[in-house]
Amino acid sequence: MKILVIGSGGREHSLVWAFSQNPKCQEIHCIPGNAGIKQLAICKDLNILDNDLIISYCKLNKIDFVVVGPEAPLANGLINSLTKNNILSFGPTKEAAFLESSKSFTKSICDIKNIPTANYILATSKEDALNFIEKFIPPFVIKLDGLAAGKGVFILNKKSEAIEIIKNIYLNQNKKIALLIEEFLVGHEASLFVVCNGKNFKLLGSAQDYKKIYDKDLGANTGGMGAFSPALNISPEVEKEILDKIITPTLTEMDERGTPFSGILYAGLMITDKGPKLVEYNVRLGDPECQVIAIRLGAQLLDALLYCSTNEFSKIKINYADDFGVTVVMASGGYPNKYETGFKIKGIEKFKNSKDVEIFHSGTKYIDENIVTNGGRVLSITSRSSNLNDARKKTYKVVEKIDWKNEFHRKDIAKKTYSLI
Numbered sequence: 001m002k003i004l005v006i007g008s009g010g011r012e013h014s015l016v017w018a019f020s021q022n023p024k025c026q027e028i029h030c031i032p033g034n035a036g037i038k039q040l041a042i043c044k045d046l047n048i049l050d051n052d053l054i055i056s057y058c059k060l061n062k063i064d065f066v067v068v069g070p071e072a073p074l075a076n077g078l079i080n081s082l083t084k085n086n087i088l089s090f091g092p093t094k095e096a097a098f099l100e101s102s103k104s105f106t107k108s109i110c111d112i113k114n115i116p117t118a119n120y121i122l123a124t125s126k127e128d129a130l131n132f133i134e135k136f137i138p139p140f141v142i143k144l145d146g147l148a149a150g151k152g153v154f155i156l157n158k159k160s161e162a163i164e165i166i167k168n169i170y171l172n173q174n175k176k177i178a179l180l181i182e183e184f185l186v187g188h189e190a191s192l193f194v195v196c197n198g199k200n201f202k203l204l205g206s207a208q209d210y211k212k213i214y215d216k217d218l219g220a221n222t223g224g225m226g227a228f229s230p231a232l233n234i235s236p237e238v239e240k241e242i243l244d245k246i247i248t249p250t251l252t253e254m255d256e257r258g259t260p261f262s263g264i265l266y267a268g269l270m271i272t273d274k275g276p277k278l279v280e281y282n283v284r285l286g287d288p289e290c291q292v293i294a295i296r297l298g299a300q301l302l303d304a305l306l307y308c309s310t311n312e313f314s315k316i317k318i319n320y321a322d323d324f325g326v327t328v329v330m331a332s333g334g335y336p337n338k339y340e341t342g343f344k345i346k347g348i349e350k351f352k353n354s355k356d357v358e359i360f361h362s363g364t365k366y367i368d369e370n371i372v373t374n375g376g377r378v379l380s381i382t383s384r385s386s387n388l389n390d391a392r393k394k395t396y397k398v399v400e401k402i403d404w405k406n407e408f409h410r411k412d413i414a415k416k417t418y419s420l421i
């Protein structure tokens with residue numbers, strides 16, 4: 001079959017890599033792709049928010065199956081358009097993607113179905129927000145309601161800081177802004193990935209990611225600086241609780257509302273001493289969490305997504321080896337704030353045929369024969385091994401041999417892990 005992957009990050013590179021190993025995949029395309037993806041797929045630089053253009057591309061190239069990586073085209077209704085044009089695709093409709101694009105929407109689902117999550121109040125004006133903050137104790141959690149590319153969550157220790165953030169958010173804003181003020185959850189974070197179609201679902205895997213820019217979880221939030229899989233803080237009992245008390249009621253409620261969810265439901269969870277609680281949903285695979293799941297599942301990943309889309313759940317076989325995946329993100333110095341690009345990446349060629357190590361590209365492009373940096377997150381070096389520490393060492397051995405001007409990465413990915421609670 002001819003497959004099209006939408007996106008240009010390490011997540012999409014790992015999907016293209018995994019799909020290419022499946023005999024079902026005869027030809028693979030990617031819009032827009034990057035320098036790494038170009039080595040495996042036919043890449044076309046089109047606007048991923050132009051649904052009509054993507055439909056024309058699919059028709060012209062006789063694409064059989066489309067997998068959408070990032071959230072923006074999902075929230076923009078790409079799946080709705082593909083379905084209308086009878087093109088098989090993997091991902092949620094625009095209406096189902098509200099689970100990521102609106103935090104208040106997700107909270108309303110939690111309210112109706114009694115899903116464990118942080119207590120919250122929704123404020124729709126500065127006055128409300130300033131009033132509601134009085135009802136919480138520090139640390140204060142303040143969230144913008146809509147998609148904010150990881151920049152919409154503020155966690156503050158002092159009330160004066162919380163008040164200042166609220167005032168800043170509403171400064172010079174004419175349009176209505178909704179804010180969620182939430183209870184701060186104490187525990188360990190984990191991510192669970194489930195493939196869903198309506199009320200049917202199957203667990204795809206789990207991971208723990210590192211969101212902060214610096215070692216020891218210090219500094220600003222990023223899209224993710226590394227991850228490992230499986231998560232070590234999800235026991236079989238906790239996993240059952242997540243599926244029964246969080247995933248199942250969510251899918252039931254979405255179905256009852258006439259907007260069934262299909263695609264990946266990525267549950268961001270806090271494992272607390274009172275059990276797992278939902279922090280947020282994403283409606284796609286995580287980046288870089290996808291990389292550690294892809295390296296462990298390989299070709300099986302295509303079958304899982306394909307049979308989920310055709311609602312043939314009995315055909316989905318997810319057989320993990322008893323192994324671990326570790327990924328370390330190499331970034332441009334300055335990320336997640338201002339950074340420079342266009343630097344030549346040195347040392348990648350040496351690792352082309354390394355066993356169980358893959359160099360997934362994010363922000364890269366070709367200039368002539370050279371691969372240069374072209375984004376904040378540049379590469380995610382990903383390994384697998386039967387032992388977490390081995391996978392970690394294998395990954396860092398490669399990280400240390402790759403370089404460019406101002407390169408930056410965390411040195412403690414998969415070092416400190418949380419055991420079961």
Ligand code: AMP
Pocket residue numbers: 118141143150153182183184185186189211268279280
């Ligand atoms: P979100 O975009 O909602 O996942 O929030 C980003 C990050 O902020 C999460 O991964 C957590 O580390 C943290 N966070 C969000 N909400 C809470 C909460 N209620 N309690 C504690 N930490 C939170």
Ligand code: GLY
Pocket residue numbers: 209223224282285286287288289
């Ligand atoms: N790594 C977090 C995300 O993809 O949202």
